[in-house]
Amino acid sequence: LPRILAISNQKGGVGKTTTAINLAASLAAAELPTLLVDCDPQGNASSGLGAAAAPGEPTLYQLLSGEAELAQVLRPTALEGLEVVAGSRDLVGLNLELLGAEQREERLRQALAQAPERLRFIVLDCPPALDLLTLNALVAAHAVIIPMQCEYFALEGLSQLLATIQAVQARWNPTLEIAGVVFNQFDERTHLSRQVANDLRAHFGAQIFRTTVPRNVRLAEAPSFGQPVLLYDVRSKGSEAFLQLAREVIERELAQ
Amino acid sequence: LPRILAISNQKGGVGKTTTAINLAASLAAAELPTLLVDCDPQGNASSGLGAAAAPGEPTLYQLLSGEAELAQVLRPTALEGLEVVAGSRDLVGLNLELLGAEQREERLRQALAQAPERLRFIVLDCPPALDLLTLNALVAAHAVIIPMQCEYFALEGLSQLLATIQAVQARWNPTLEIAGVVFNQFDERTHLSRQVANDLRAHFGAQIFRTTVPRNVRLAEAPSFGQPVLLYDVRSKGSEAFLQLAREVIERELAQ
Numbered sequence: 154l155p156r157i158l159a160i161s162n163q164k165g166g167v168g169k170t171t172t173a174i175n176l177a178a179s180l181a182a183a184e185l186p187t188l189l190v191d192c193d194p195q196g197n198a199s200s201g202l203g204a205a206a207a208p209g210e211p212t213l214y215q216l217l218s219g220e221a222e223l224a225q226v227l228r229p230t231a232l233e234g235l236e237v238v239a240g241s242r243d244l245v246g247l248n249l250e251l252l253g254a255e256q257r258e259e260r261l262r263q264a265l266a267q268a269p270e271r272l273r274f275i276v277l278d279c280p281p282a283l284d285l286l287t288l289n290a291l292v293a294a295h296a297v298i299i300p301m302q303c304e305y306f307a308l309e310g311l312s313q314l315l316a317t318i319q320a321v322q323a324r325w326n327p328t329l330e331i332a333g334v335v336f337n338q339f340d341e342r343t344h345l346s347r348q349v350a351n352d353l354r355a356h357f358g359a360q361i362f363r364t365t366v367p368r369n370v371r372l373a374e375a376p377s378f379g380q381p382v383l384l385y386d387v388r389s390k391g392s393e394a395f396l397q398l399a400r401e402v403i404e405r406e407l408a409q
Numbered sequence: 410l411p412r413i414l415a416i417s418n419q420k421g422g423v424g425k426t427t428t429a430i431n432l433a434a435s436l437a438a439a440e441l442p443t444l445l446v447d448c449d450p451q452g453n454a455s456s457g458l459g460a461a462a463a464p465g466e467p468t469l470y471q472l473l474s475g476e477a478e479l480a481q482v483l484r485p486t487a488l489e490g491l492e493v494v495a496g497s498r499d500l501v502g503l504n505l506e507l508l509g510a511e512q513r514e515e516r517l518r519q520a521l522a523q524a525p526e527r528l529r530f531i532v533l534d535c536p537p538a539l540d541l542l543t544l545n546a547l548v549a550a551h552a553v554i555i556p557m558q559c560e561y562f563a564l565e566g567l568s569q570l571l572a573t574i575q576a577v578q579a580r581w582n583p584t585l586e587i588a589g590v591v592f593n594q595f596d597e598r599t600h601l602s603r604q605v606a607n608d609l610r611a612h613f614g615a616q617i618f619r620t621t622v623p624r625n626v627r628l629a630e631a632p633s634f635g636q637p638v639l640l641y642d643v644r645s646k647g648s649e650a651f652l653q654l655a656r657e658v659i660e661r662e663l664a665q
């Protein structure tokens with residue numbers, strides 16, 4: 154059965170989608186077939202891979218509302234071994250539509266139970282909120298990867314995220330682990346970055362990935378071409394960082 | 410009556426809170442008494458001003474749920490002329506709690522109608538979502554300021570934001586205007602920034618503020634001291650940019 158990783162942090166703009174796209178692509182490039190599920194109504198992970206849903210095409214919305222099966226919403230991408238389930242605007246309504254429904258937090262876990270045998274990883278890109286979509290991802294996941302910017306507001310939000318993870322462990326998913334924290338747009342020249350990184354290392358210790366992702370404009374350019382950075386510019390620092398992160402994730406996760 | 414400005418963009422991390430705090434502070438420094446309302450459950454605007462609510466203290470949640478009046482939730486800050494209504498974690502529940510309630514989108518507008526005579530501006534910091542909290546802010550506002558990062562995902566989300574603004578104008582707030590788009594963390598050295606900026610100028614024309622906010626580490630450091638940047642380092646490029654933006658906002662808004 155595939156290992157399911159949620160990429161989550163309710164703080165906006167810390168690099169959840171950039172991490173989800175490029176980690177998933179790097180896992181696929183390591184010949185571990187991977188599915189990326191876009192759980193964000195913004196649909197950035199889908200469009201960043203050139204896989205935004207056409208009007209009328211079934212997406213994650215139809216999967217969670219029960220109108221479609223997983224096989225109907227899986228889409229190939231430009232990268233061999235990487236598939237995607239697109240997100241869409243109408244996911245916004247799901248928070249309200251599923252309000253009274255049974256097991257509304259477990260819809261994604263149930264849908265992913267039908268995952269094809271060929272998949273080794275499933276990566277879930279979460280929205281910048283601790284809402285029903287993020288809850289579904291945390292209930293479905295075996296482990297959570299937390300992208301972090303080493304800045305004050307991101308540090309401040311961490312306790313809320315950890316409290317939510319604990320609530321999910323207690324109520325729905327006791328084996329949910331924290332796979333690790335990955336520093337994104339890390340700039341070791343600034344005192345702020347170094348200070349926040351030290352605070353995080355003191356708190357998380359070995360749960361912090363050795364790999365840090367530097368600020369690299371290639372990472373911001375790649376999605377406008379609908380490509381993961383390893384297809385857009387494999388020699389870039391951004392691409393190297395995510396191939397390195399994938400090696401670390403494989404080491405930690407497949408050892409389970 | 411005070412001019413009410415919503416700072417909104419559902420894309421995460423584009424600089425909503427940084428703009429809300431520093432624009433509000435710069436307006437107050439120009440001797441225009443200003444209230445900053447933190448509509449985000451993350452509570453970054455409150456803590457960034459050293460005004461996070463103590464446990465048990467009434468916040469925006471109590472104001473919107475009807476348990477407190479505006480006068481009870483107004484708090485002073487370290488800057489003369491700047492007051493704040495703190496956000497808090499329990500705002501997350503409001504989306505569900507107000508589900509069946511009458512005029513749930515107009516709660517903030519009704520609450521701000523009690524604003525004290527001394528106020529010239531009210532600035533609303535929005536969460537990274539098109540949810541009930543953002544809706545309340547857009548219904549209450551006279552105008553919207555849209556902070557933008559000149560990157561692909563931020564550009565992509567703009568059409569959803571504009572569609573939401575149009576829906577609010579049609580249904581609840583016909584006089585809502587777009588005060589302008591402000592480029593944040595603008596890096597004119599990269600081709601991506603220049604390309605996205607050109608796209609935006611072609612689309613928005615004069616609605617784009619002349620002031621652009623450069624990436625400036627002082628802006629990221631100031632909130633960890635609970636201060637707006639003009640108190641933390643008034644000579645910094647970040648502080649200069651927001652004093653400049655405040656002058657432009659005063660020109661545009663007070664001419665109304």
Ligand SMILES: Nc1ncnc2c1ncn2[C@@H]1O[C@H](COP(=O)(O)OP(=O)(O)OP(=O)(O)O)[C@@H](O)[C@H]1O
Pocket residue numbers: 164165166167168169170171172193197279280281337338366367368369370371372373374419420421422537558560561562563
């Ligand atoms: N290491 C990096 N170097 C350069 N640009 C980056 C890097 N990481 C992310 N970005 C850019 O920063 C912006 C924010 O990143 P991204 O959208 O991945 O964050 P997010 O956490 O998914 O945001 P949201 O909270 O809106 O979902 C994007 O424009 C992205 O292209």
Ligand SMILES: Nc1ncnc2c1ncn2[C@@H]1O[C@H](COP(=O)(O)OP(=O)(O)OP(=O)(O)O)[C@@H](O)[C@H]1O
Pocket residue numbers: 163164165166281302304305306307420421422423424425426427428449453535536537593594622623624625626627628629630
């Ligand atoms: N011009 C700038 N220069 C340097 N750092 C900045 C600048 N603007 C914002 N930041 C930093 O970038 C991060 C994101 O900004 P901010 O939190 O204000 O965005 P936001 O849109 O309010 O995020 P959210 O979507 O989570 O509400 C913060 O750590 C902030 O300190």
Ligand SMILES: [Mg+2]
Pocket residue numbers: 169170171193197279280
């Ligand atoms: Mg994202």
Ligand SMILES: [Mg+2]
Pocket residue numbers: 425426427449453535536
């Ligand atoms: Mg914010």
